[in-house]
Amino acid sequence: MIRRGSFILVTLLLAYNIKEANSQLEAIRDFIQINIAGVPVLHQQSQWEFDPDISLKRRALWEEVNGIKGEKLIDRLGLGMDGKEAERREQHRIKDNGHLGGLNYFQP
Known part of the structure; x- marks a missing residue:
């Protein structure tokens, strides 16, 4: 057992x-x-449709809307998007009057 x-x-x-x-x-x-x-x-294999020339077309459109280096975009974002953009733009112009590039450092 x-x-x-x-x-x-x-x-x-x-x-x-x-x-x-x-x-x-x-x-x-x-x-x-x-x-x-x-x-x-x-x-796994995957397929993507790719057009190498589309970036040139989109770049031209982006620069037209936002500026060459995005200066228009930065300006729009800095002014806000609540309908008071013109008012803020005028306040910025008054504040920056007499400044070289917005800085007092470079003033003679």
């Missing part, structure tokens, strides 16, 4: 160790796949 009990115990321990080994192997496989090889989604 002892042999039978020992056999069952050894069988259960081996089954547990095999499950434990499988989970350890799966953990190692997942680690390698995620950190070294990358997630499988990264290896």
